[in-house]
Amino acid sequence: MVGNVISRRKFVRVATSLGAVGLAAPAILRSARAANELVFVGFGGEYQAGQTKAFFEPFEKATGIKVVQTTGVDLAKLRAMVQSGNVEWDLVSIPDRLRYTAVQDGLLMPLDYGVIDAKKIMPELVTPHAIGGVTIPMLLTYSTKAYSADKAPRTWPEFWSLDRFPGQRGMYNGPVYTLEFALIADGVPKDKLYPLDVDRAFRSLDKIKSKLIWWSQMSQPGPMLKSGEIVLTPWVRSIAHMLAGEPLGISYEGAALTFEAWTVPKGAKNAAAAMRFIEFALQPRQQAELTKYIAYGPTNPEAMPLVDPKVAALLSSQPANKEKGFLLDGNYWGPNLEKLTERWNLWRLG
Amino acid sequence: MSAIDTLVRRHGLTTCLLLPPLVFLAAFFVVPLIEVVRGSFFAPDLTFDHYARMASEPLYLRVVSITLKIALLTVLLCVLLGYAAAYLIATASPRARQLLMLCVIVPFFLSTLIRNYIWMAILQRSGLLNHALRDLGLITEPLALMYNQTGVVVVMVNMLLPFTIFPILSSLLAISPDLYHASSSLGAGPIRTFCRVTLPMSLPGVVAGALLVFIVSLGFFITPALVGGQKEMMISNLIDFHIRQVLNWPFAFALANVLLCGTLVLYFLYARSVEGRLPRTAFP
Structure with a gap:
């Protein structure tokens, strides 16, 4: 039987090289991704279906940049991507509650406020790494x-x-x-x-x-x-x-x-396109369009007159509603x- | 082809067949496990803070004990119900056996989350079960079957029952019918035959099933979050929180390690206590 046992050293050598192939696999797959696309991760369901109609489809029509969608926003996954240097997402819409942790952990890049015009957005929803997308x-x-x-x-x-x-x-x-x-x-x-x-x-x-x-x-x-x-x-x-x-x-x-904010992960491969997308998604027309599919409020006050009045009266972006609550x-x-x-x-x- | 031939000739078939799964386990189980142990002590300097926090904050020991309690209760019910089901399947006609096996397997095709929601529709205050009981005149006020320990254990037993049914069934089917004939020809009634022949001979299956259920149930977190109440908090819920919400991975690793060590200790105690008392056929 002794002759049948592989020496320990040899086993470790084989195991290590096979392990290395496994670890390198994402990098090999990654290089196959097209440059002219943007990877978005969302929460799925009706919300993401609405985002597709209001943001992704018109953005592709306007710029030719295709938005590839995935679901499952997860800070742990984002951290694993950033730490391994293989960031698959270019665009994440995260709840404000998680934003602090993401910034603290160095998972987000500062937004390019040369491309994104923050002046049109409710001022309390604008921070260096995140800008409010819906209330x-x-x-x-x-x-x-x-x-x-x-x-x-x-x-x-x-x-x-x-x-x-x-x-x-x-x-x-x-x-x-x-x-x-x-x-x-x-x-x-x-x-x-x-x-x-x-x-x-x-x-x-x-x-x-x-x-x-x-x-x-x-x-x-x-x-x-x-x-x-x-x-x-x-x-x-x-x-x-x-x-x-x-x-x-x-x-x-x-x-x-509270609000959900547009963010770009640190190390995102198409950060420039992501910034352009965010500016696009903050336009009044796009924000008003989203309310047709999911009743979350615009963060751009100019969008409110474009929203169906019956829906607008219920949203937290409505000043009369906002005043009664707290941020x-x-x-x-x-x-x-x-x-x-x-x-x-x-x-x-x- | 010849390269494989040489390999097999040089090292033997067993080694060659074992190598791929061993490499797989080393790369995707042992390496991450080492990382989890290392990550709980070095951040980046050696520290015992995470373990100290666990010991000093009363929350963690309490949650560990709740986790053990729920897991043991689940094991007990799974063994009792699973044994009865396996016995029924083993003694059924071959056609009926196939049908019964299908009944056990089919729920496996549904996602865990969906099964949780189905159970919620059954167990809630205005759910199917309460409606049925009220229509039968057995109760006047709806029973609290969910958002408490009852709900968590019922759902967990439902999810894990196949893990006891199958090992017990395979040990029941392995018992030679000659033994039953011998037993009855020596004058034993059905109860005595069961106690002296069937039960001891099927014990390896019971042990294997109980261990499987215990280990899997320690890691449950969706069920306690959805059908649990104030006090059904399991250690995996806390691990999940620290991994995904606050990104405190070292502490989550420490929690996971304590759970792992606890499981190993229990396993060895258990293995010691049953060692030599089981038929030699198949100790898990």
Whole structure:
């Protein structure tokens, strides 16, 4: 038998060279990519289908640059690409909450504000590495089957009032948004939220903990509201579902306003084309076009007059709605997310 | 062709057949695993901070113990139900056996996520099960079958049941029918035959199935996130958070290593405790 065993050294040598071929494979495949295209990664679904109609198809028609689409925005994947020097994505639309981490980790390149005209965009959504593409609100949402419009809860203190508004409540399973709502419910003015009084927020949450059902995917509240599992919840997709005719009501009172931003990964191969694309996607016509497919708000105020008035009235870009809410502070959450999530999880188990 | 011939002649067929999978495992399992262990200690200098944090923050030990509890509960139910199912399949006629096997395999074709959502439609307050129970007059208020441990364990058992059914089935089918004849001709009834012949002879399958289910269930994270409640938090949920949300990979690596070491320790304790007590046929 001894003669049949491959020497250890020889085995290691063969294994290493085969491993090297495996590691080099992406680089070999990469060189096959055409220069005149742009790789976009999105969240898929109706949202990305809308982005195709509103941005990608007209951009290709106007410039001849084809936008190749993939799905699955994932910071971990982006980091692996940047670290290995093989960045497949040229264009990522990321939620503001993740932007801070991406910038901190050196995953994004500064935007070229010579090509992108930032002046037309809401100033609070413009940062060196990211520029707001759509506004998204986390809104108090209720089932109109449970509450008639005149008797529905409108504010976070009312959401917290179990006597006046009985029924199971849904809540996002995480400290972001939730701690802010808990503080507003406890009487903190919405312009004095940050830095968060975390102890007070958890004490406030304790009061309704027993009536909460947690959801962790943005798609979950839809079926929960439909089946009557919950009658009330904060949610980001309520407007789209309302427009689709579901029996839902919303209130902008104390809503958390956030946004998704256009970014370009560090080391992107077609960065110049990506900058041109971003400038194109920020045009009023393109932004208004997107609202036909998905009810997220334009970040360019000039787009609002072009939006169907029925839809425009519901969007968080509407000044009257915006005034009632607060801007979720990505710069606060970036450095605090890890510690506060740890505490959040412990509180859940408590 | 001749090169392969020479290789086979020089090193033997077994070695040559083993080489490709070994190279594959070395490149895509051992190397990343070493990286995960190294990454938890060096960032870039030697540090034990991540392990210290895990020990000092009460959250992590609690989540590890919840993970173990849910995994063990899943194993127990999978073994009991899986044994019953395997016994039924083993004793069925060949035609019925094929049909039953198909029933076990088909759900495997559906994605895990979709199966989770299907279970949510069944288990929720206004779901199929609660409706059926209410229509039968068995309950007046809907039962809380989801957003708690019951829901998580029910769904996990459903996902992992085939992992016990198949190994148990193959050990049941390997038992020679002569043994049953011998047992009954010596005067043993069906219960006694089962306890003295069938069960001990099929134990290797039970052990293999239980281990598989245990190891796979330690890594579950979609199910606890979707059908779990306040307290169904598993270690993989925390690993996922640190990998993808805050990009703290060293800490995620440390969590993964603790999980891996815990599993290995349990495996060796388990292997020691059953060593020599199993029939010699096939120890996993």
